Amino acid sequence: MLSAAFEPVDRVGWQRAMTLFVSGRVEVVESYAERVVRTIDRAFQLPAVVRFHTGTRHQTRRLVRFSRENVWLRDSGCCQYCAEPVPLARITYDHVVPRSRGGRTGWDNVVIACRPCNQRKADRTPEEAGMWLSRAPVRPRNLPRWRHPDIRWREDMPAPWAPYLGAAFPT
Ligand SMILES: [Zn+2]
Numbered sequence: 001m002l003s004a005a006f007e008p009v010d011r012v013g014w015q016r017a018m019t020l021f022v023s024g025r026v027e028v029v030e031s032y033a034e035r036v037v038r039t040i041d042r043a044f045q046l047p048a049v050v051r052f053h054t055g056t057r058h059q060t061r062r063l064v065r066f067s068r069e070n071v072w073l074r075d076s077g078c079c080q081y082c083a084e085p086v087p088l089a090r091i092t093y094d095h096v097v098p099r100s101r102g103g104r105t106g107w108d109n110v111v112i113a114c115r116p117c118n119q120r121k122a123d124r125t126p127e128e129a130g131m132w133l134s135r136a137p138v139r140p141r142n143l144p145r146w147r148h149p150d151i152r153w154r155e156d157m158p159a160p161w162a163p164y165l166g167a168a169f170p171t
Helices: 015-024 057-061 067-076 115-122 160-168
Strands: 026-038 042-053 092-095 110-113
Touching: 015 026, 015 042, 026 160, 042 067, 042 160, 067 110, 110 115
Parallel strands: none
Antiparallel strands: 026 042, 092 110
């Protein structure tokens, strides 16, 4: 799914894409020529890429759920102390105020940290450890979905997706 500005925003099944298309919320930008789906009285080429007509309201209204993956997306996949990229598979949470001092597990107290920074900081506050956050952690209003590995271009994805994912994230 693309935003009205042609930025990839999500990856959905074809049934969901068809529902959005039939209800008039998206237009079909690319389809699979050789694959056809039918309703009782109509036939459609299976959509490969769809685009919202207007802003993606439904994405910005919902509260962003707190999860490891979403914290990683908010923090641009980088350690918030040294700015080194941290692969999603190897992320470690850092509690800015340590749990032992009553620090909560939530958007405003958890950041992505690389292993060395996490170990160096240990059970201390950033001030005590002499480490500084790139920015204060807050609940994001929305997330840059195109950074998600699911919607980043890979060779095993359908060919019609390539120009849209490639344009946003050159490989
Ligand atoms: Zn680090």
